Amino acid sequence: AQSVTQLDSHVSVSEGTPVLLRCNYSSSYSPSLFWYVQHPNKGLQLLLKYTSAATLVKGINGFEAEFKKSETSFHLTKPSAHMSDAAEYFCVVSDITDKLIFGTGTRLQVFP
Amino acid sequence: DAGITQSPRYKITETGRQVTLMCHQTWSHSYMFWYRQDLGHGLRLIYYSAAADITDKGEVPDGYVVSRSKTENFPLTLESATRSQTSVYFCASSESMGDRERTEAFFGQGTRLTVV
Numbered sequence: 001a002q003s004v005t006q007l008d009s010h011v012s013v014s015e016g017t018p019v020l021l022r023c024n025y026s027s028s029y030s031p032s033l034f035w036y037v038q039h040p041n042k043g044l045q046l047l048l049k050y051t052s053a054a055t056l057v058k059g060i061n062g063f064e065a066e067f068k069k070s071e072t073s074f075h076l077t078k079p080s081a082h083m084s085d086a087a088e089y090f091c092v093v094s095d096i097t098d099k100l101i102f103g104t105g106t107r108l109q110v111f112p
Numbered sequence: 113d114a115g116i117t118q119s120p121r122y123k124i125t126e127t128g129r130q131v132t133l134m135c136h137q138t139w140s141h142s143y144m145f146w147y148r149q150d151l152g153h154g155l156r157l158i159y160y161s162a163a164a165d166i167t168d169k170g171e172v173p174d175g176y177v178v179s180r181s182k183t184e185n186f187p188l189t190l191e192s193a194t195r196s197q198t199s200v201y202f203c204a205s206s207e208s209m210g211d212r213e214r215t216e217a218f219f220g221q222g223t224r225l226t227v228v
Contacts, residue, residue: 051215090155
């Protein structure tokens with residue numbers, strides 16, 4: 001069965017420093033992978049998705065993620081954090097029946 | 113307004129009562145989903161639907177009932193609410209789940225349900 005593990009429940013960075021949110025997946029076939037963001041008291045918004053084309057995926061708001069099959073990872077990065085990036089981030093894998101399987105989330109805090 | 117809307121946004125109900133959460137989307141997406149979000153668990157799938165009159169269980173279906181008589185609506189009913197069903201519920205829709213390039217789920221704003 002497909003699954004996804006987000007390695008950090010909380011990440012804290014200073015504004016202007018790089019962001020790294022880690023995600024590992026388990027899949028018996030080539031998966032589709034997504035990152036969603038949830039701002040406080042809001043719904044979820046798609047940041048980016050990997051669907052088997054380029055392994056480096058660029059998303060909205062300067063975020064990007066790299067699919068590494070050998071490491072079964074799909075880490076989310078951003079070169080320079082902004083205060084508005086503070087939110088909950090979810091790594092998601094699409095399973096063999098095309099349901100979305102969510103990780104437990106990483107809460108990103110950005111300090112001035 | 114175009115999009116996916118959930119109602120109510122907030123609901124407090126008593127143990128044992130039946131409560132229905134509504135979800136409406138205006139895109140005519142085939143797929144619709146109900147998730148619950150709990151601290152430490154992320155989002156867990158309750159039920160999903162691939163088309164009108166087609167529904168299937170997700171990871172945590174017990175205590176919930178869904179129906180989908182029209183493509184645009186996907187109500188979720190708690191038949192006899194329990195405190196363990198206190199959660200934030202999200203509805204989502206997707207045009208396609210089998211086509212990698214078109215697979216993207218759009219989420220509603222959520223319904224915060226408290227069972228007392």
